[in-house]
Amino acid sequence: MDRIEILDSTLRDGAQGEGISFSVADKLEVVRTLDGLCVDIIEAGNPASNPKDLDFFAEIKGLKLVNSRLAAFGSTRRKGERASEDSGLKSLLSADTGTVVIFGKSWDFHAVKILGATLDENLLMIEESIAFMKASGRRVVYDAEHFFDGYKANPEYALRTVAAAAKGGAECLVLCDTNGGSLPDLVRELTKKVVAEFGIPVGIHAHNDSGLAVANSLAAVDGGALQVQGTLAGFGERCGNANLSTIVPNIRIKLGKECLSEESLAAITVSTRRVAEIANISFDEGMPYVGRRAFAHKGGMHIDAVMKDPVSFEHVEPPLVGNDRRFLASEVGGRSVILDKIRKIDPSLGKDSPSVALIVERLKEMERDGYQFEGADGSLELLMRKATGKYKPFFQLGHYRTIGEQPVADKAHCATALVKVEVEGVSEISAAEGDGPVNALDLALRKALERFYPNIASMRLVDFKVRVIDSGATASAVRVLIESADQSGAWTTVGVSTDIIEASWIALVDSIEYKLIKDIERRWKAYV
Amino acid sequence: MDRIEILDSTLRDGAQGEGISFSVADKLEVVRTLDGLCVDIIEAGNPASNPKDLDFFAEIKGLKLVNSRLAAFGSTRRKGERASEDSGLKSLLSADTGTVVIFGKSWDFHAVKILGATLDENLLMIEESIAFMKASGRRVVYDAEHFFDGYKANPEYALRTVAAAAKGGAECLVLCDTNGGSLPDLVRELTKKVVAEFGIPVGIHAHNDSGLAVANSLAAVDGGALQVQGTLAGFGERCGNANLSTIVPNIRIKLGKECLSEESLAAITVSTRRVAEIANISFDEGMPYVGRRAFAHKGGMHIDAVMKDPVSFEHVEPPLVGNDRRFLASEVGGRSVILDKIRKIDPSLGKDSPSVALIVERLKEMERDGYQFEGADGSLELLMRKATGKYKPFFQLGHYRTIGEQPVADKAHCATALVKVEVEGVSEISAAEGDGPVNALDLALRKALERFYPNIASMRLVDFKVRVIDSGATASAVRVLIESADQSGAWTTVGVSTDIIEASWIALVDSIEYKLIKDIERRWKAYV
Numbered sequence A, B: 001m002d003r004i005e006i007l008d009s010t011l012r013d014g015a016q017g018e019g020i021s022f023s024v025a026d027k028l029e030v031v032r033t034l035d036g037l038c039v040d041i042i043e044a045g046n047p048a049s050n051p052k053d054l055d056f057f058a059e060i061k062g063l064k065l066v067n068s069r070l071a072a073f074g075s076t077r078r079k080g081e082r083a084s085e086d087s088g089l090k091s092l093l094s095a096d097t098g099t100v101v102i103f104g105k106s107w108d109f110h111a112v113k114i115l116g117a118t119l120d121e122n123l124l125m126i127e128e129s130i131a132f133m134k135a136s137g138r139r140v141v142y143d144a145e146h147f148f149d150g151y152k153a154n155p156e157y158a159l160r161t162v163a164a165a166a167k168g169g170a171e172c173l174v175l176c177d178t179n180g181g182s183l184p185d186l187v188r189e190l191t192k193k194v195v196a197e198f199g200i201p202v203g204i205h206a207h208n209d210s211g212l213a214v215a216n217s218l219a220a221v222d223g224g225a226l227q228v229q230g231t232l233a234g235f236g237e238r239c240g241n242a243n244l245s246t247i248v249p250n251i252r253i254k255l256g257k258e259c260l261s262e263e264s265l266a267a268i269t270v271s272t273r274r275v276a277e278i279a280n281i282s283f284d285e286g287m288p289y290v291g292r293r294a295f296a297h298k299g300g301m302h303i304d305a306v307m308k309d310p311v312s313f314e315h316v317e318p319p320l321v322g323n324d325r326r327f328l329a330s331e332v333g334g335r336s337v338i339l340d341k342i343r344k345i346d347p348s349l350g351k352d353s354p355s356v357a358l359i360v361e362r363l364k365e366m367e368r369d370g371y372q373f374e375g376a377d378g379s380l381e382l383l384m385r386k387a388t389g390k391y392k393p394f395f396q397l398g399h400y401r402t403i404g405e406q407p408v409a410d411k412a413h414c415a416t417a418l419v420k421v422e423v424e425g426v427s428e429i430s431a432a433e434g435d436g437p438v439n440a441l442d443l444a445l446r447k448a449l450e451r452f453y454p455n456i457a458s459m460r461l462v463d464f465k466v467r468v469i470d471s472g473a474t475a476s477a478v479r480v481l482i483e484s485a486d487q488s489g490a491w492t493t494v495g496v497s498t499d500i501i502e503a504s505w506i507a508l509v510d511s512i513e514y515k516l517i518k519d520i521e522r523r524w525k526a527y528v
Helices: A026-036 A051-060 A087-094 A110-116 A119-135 A147-153 A157-168 A186-197 A213-221 A244-254 A261-264 A268-279 A300-308 A335-345 A353-366 A377-388 A436-450 A452-459 A500-524 B024-036 B051-060 B087-094 B108-114 B119-135 B148-155 B155-168 B184-200 B213-222 B246-254 B262-266 B267-280 B300-308 B335-347 B356-370 B378-387 B435-452 B454-458 B499-524
Strands: A002-006 A041-043 A069-075 A099-105 A139-145 A173-179 A202-206 A229-230 A396-406 A415-423 A424-436 A461-466 A478-486 A489-497 B003-008 B042-043 B071-075 B099-105 B139-145 B172-177 B202-206 B227-230 B396-406 B414-425 B428-435 B459-466 B478-486 B489-497
Touching: A026 A041, A026 A147, A026 A268, A026 B042, A041 B155, A051 A069, A051 A087, A051 B148, A069 A087, A069 A186, A087 A186, A087 B227, A087 B267, A099 A110, A099 A119, A099 A157, A099 B042, A110 A119, A110 A229, A110 B300, A119 A139, A119 A157, A119 B051, A147 A157, A147 A173, A147 B071, A173 A186, A173 A229, A173 A436, A186 A202, A186 A213, A186 B213, A202 A213, A213 A244, A213 B051, A213 B184, A213 B213, A229 A244, A244 A261, A244 A268, A244 A478, A244 B172, A261 A268, A268 B213, A300 B108, A335 A353, A335 A377, A335 B155, A353 A377, A396 A436, A396 A500, A396 B499, A415 A436, A424 A436, A436 A452, A436 A500, A436 B335, A436 B499, A452 A500, A452 B459, A461 A500, A478 A500, A489 A500, A489 B478, A500 B396, B003 B246, B024 B042, B024 B051, B024 B267, B042 B227, B051 B071, B051 B087, B051 B356, B087 B119, B087 B414, B099 B108, B099 B155, B108 B119, B108 B148, B119 B139, B119 B155, B139 B155, B148 B155, B148 B172, B148 B184, B155 B172, B155 B184, B172 B184, B172 B213, B172 B227, B184 B202, B202 B213, B213 B227, B227 B246, B246 B262, B262 B267, B335 B356, B356 B378, B378 B489, B378 B499, B396 B499, B414 B435, B428 B435, B435 B454, B459 B499, B478 B499, B489 B499
Parallel strands: A002 A041, A002 A229, A041 A069, A069 A099, A099 A139, A139 A173, A173 A202, A202 A229, B003 B042, B003 B227, B042 B071, B071 B099, B099 B139, B139 B172, B172 B202, B202 B227
Antiparallel strands: A396 A415, A396 B396, A415 A424, A461 A478, A461 B459, A478 A489, B396 B414, B414 B428, B459 B478, B478 B489
C-alpha cells in the first residue's frame, strides 16, 4: 500500500502566522520535536527572505536528525537572471540541506502581473531553477503556488508550469491551494489529472481560508496524492495551513493508509502541544484529536452513554492519538495516565492506592488555579513525590524582597533582590543585582544555595516563558514556565500566581529541587 | 433555485461546549443577535433537560422576533410511555414555540444498549412523538441522531428510523453526524439516498471531531440537503458543532446558492463576534471569514502582491463578509504597508518623504530590539506621530520604584509602587499597592495622572500578554502587549525591555497617551 509522506512547514509557512516569531533556539527545539515525531520532511526556513534563517541553518548542522529530512525553501530564480547567478538560489544552496523546496507560479495572472514575467519566461524560471538545484546535488520538491486558482483561470498554462517542474527534475509536484478558497471536489479531480499525466509523486498544500484545508488534503490523497504539506498545530498566514495533527490521524484511522507510524500517532498530542508551547501560542483546546476538549463530555446523557460504551459518543479511542477522555460534569478522568507516571516514582502503587487519589485531586485543584502540567514534567514529578512522601525539601525560604527602579544609570542592574534561606538549621542571606526583578531573584537564590549544593553551578536556565491566564487587567494570574538544563538533560517547571515574581519563584524553586533530586538519583544508581 | 435554510443551535448544542454557560439575559441577547442576522430557525434550548431553559422560554414570549422562527429541542418519548403522558414532550410543549426539534436514535446499538429499548419500540417512539407534536399544532424538525454511524452498522434499520419520522409528520429529516467521525463522501451519498427516498426536505447536523464539519455540511448540501444546522461561532461539545460563520459564506459565495441574504453575509463578522462576546469566550482570530487574521497579510511578498491586486492572496473580498484587510507590520513586511498607515496620520506624506524613511529605519531598529507591531496598532501610531512631529508628550516621568516581597500576610498587596510624574511643570507623586509589581505600577501611574487628565478614568486594561523574546535564562528581553479599551474602542500597545517592569511601563505609558490623543481627536472632530 502507498505510504503518505508528511512535510511540516511550521518553521516556514507557520512562521508567517500573526504573532509567531521563532528564535534560533526555538527553531532547533521545534526541529527536535518534529524529528521525534518522525515527520518525513521538515521545511525549516527560507534563507533568502529571512537572514535569521541562515543563522539557523548554520546552527543546525551540529544537530543529527534521526528520523526526518531537513529542507530549505525558496523561490524560482528571478526573471532575466541565470539560475547559477541568482542570489536566492545561492542562499538556498548555502543552507546546505539535502532536500530543497522550490515554489513557482502556476497562475498566469501571478506570473505576468505580480512577477512581471512573460508566460514563457516563467516556465523557464521553473525548469531551470529545479535543474540547477538537481545539478547541485539536491532533491527537489516543487510547490506549484496557486495551482487550483491558476487552473481555473488558464488550465492549459497551469499544467504547463507543472510540466516544466517535471522536466527540471522535481521528485514531487505539490499542488498548492495558496489562497485557501478551493473546494474538495476540484482538488480531488485535479490531483487525479496531474497524477495520471506526469507519473511523478504528487503532493497537496492547503490553506484553511474556507475551513476546508483538512477536507482538501484528504480529497487530494483520495485523488492519489502521496505527500501532504501542512503545519503540526495549524499555524500559518491568515487562517493557517492545513492542520497536520488533524490530517495524520484522519489518514491513518479514517482512510486506513500508512502515514508516519502507530507510535507517532500516539505521540501526536504531546508533540503538537510542545510546538504550540515553543511558539508561545495559546493552544486551541477544541482542536480535533489533540485538544483537551477533543474527548471531553459535558452533557449528562452523553456522559452516561460514554460510561456504558465510549463508542456511543467518541469517533476514535483517545489513547490512539495520545489524548485522554474527560468527563466535565462528574469528577472522574485521566487517572490511568497519572498512574502510569506515578509508577515510575513508586512501582508499588496500584490504581486504588490513596496517594493516587490524592494526586488526582491535587492536580485538579491546581489546574483550576491555572496550572498546566503538559509542558512541565519537572513540576509534575515533584508534585507526585510530595503526595507519595518521596520528597524532602532541600531548603526553607526565610523571605525575599525585590526592588525595581527607573531611571537608573546602569540598565543591566535596574533591579536588586535579597534572599534569605535556611538549610538544616543554617541560614544564608544573599543579594544580587539583575536586569529585572526575576533575574535578580534567580541570581540571589543560586548564590545563597551554592554554599550548600555546589552542583547547582552546573545547571542553567534555558528558557523562560510567561503566559497570562485570565484576560483582564494587569492583576490576572500569570503562568511561568522555566526550562533548565545540565549536562545530563533538560526539564521544565511551572509556577502560577497573580504576582509574576512569585510565579517565577515557584518555578525556580522547582527547577532547583528537581536538579538536586536527579543528581542524588544518578549518584545512587552508581551504587546499585 | 433552492434556498438553504439555517438552524442555529448556539443556545442548545453550543451550550454543551466546555466553559460555556448562558444566563437567561445572555440567551435573550443571543436570540436578538441571531434574529438580526435573519437566521431561519433559532434552536434555543432543551426545556426538559435544563430547568433554566424553561424560564428562558417564559421570558422570551415578550420578545417579538422579526426574522427568525424560535424552536425548542427535546427527545422522543420514553420507552413504554404514551406520548401524551411523557414528561419530556410535555415540557417541550410548554416552551410554546411554533417549531420543535425532536431527536431520536438511528443507530441500533444506541436504541438497544443506551436506551434499553427494542428496535421496534424505538421506531414507535420516533413516529408517535412526532405525530403527537404535530397534533398539538407544532411544526416538527426531526434530528436523526448518529444517522451515519447507524447506517454503517445497520443500513436498513437506520433508514427505517427516518421512515418512522416521515410517517409521524416531520417537515424536515436532519441527518446527524453526532460523533463527528464521518467523511464527506459518505455524507453526500447518504444525503442523496434519503432525499430520493422520502420526498421531504433533508437537513445536515455535523460535528467537528475530524475537522470536517464544514466539508460534511457542504457535501450534504451538494447531495440535496436544504437545511444546515450548526452554531454561529462553532461552539459545541468536544470539538464543536459545524461553524455557521464559515458555512454560510461558503454556501453563498462558493456554491452560489441562496442562504440567508447578502445583508446577513455582510453582518456575519460582527454578529459572530457578538455571540462570542456574550458567551465570554475568547474569539479564535484565525477563524475563516470572520477572524481578525482571516485577511491579515504578513509575508513581504504577499503584501506587495495584495497591494497590486488583492485577488493574488485573498479568496474573497473581505467587505462581503463585513471583515477588513490588514497588513501586519513585521520584519517580513514591506514599506508600502507603513506608508498606508502613515497617510492616515498625515495624508500629505509621499513614498519618498524623509519622515517615511525615518519611520522605516526606526521600525527596523525596534524590531531588532524585539518589538513587534503587528498586534500593537496603538504603539505603531505613536511611533509614527513621534517621527512626523505630530506628537507632544503628556507627562514626564520623574522616577518610579517598585518593591515586591514574600512572604506577606496579604497576597493581594504583595507589591507596592511609587511614581513621580510632571505635567507642564507641576509634579505629582503617588503610591499604590497591587498583587504584583506591574499591577501596583499601573495603579500608581493612573492615580498620579488622573489629577491632570480625568478622562483616564474611563479607560481600562482588557488584556496583558508577556512573551520572552530570546530564549535563554531570566535575563532575556521580554515583550509586553497591553490591550486597553474605553467606550469608543480598543487599542493595543507594546513595550520591550530585559526588565519586565520597564517593558510594562513602556506599554502602559503608550496606552494612556494613545487614549489621550484619541480623545482630543474626537473632540476636535466635533469642531471641524
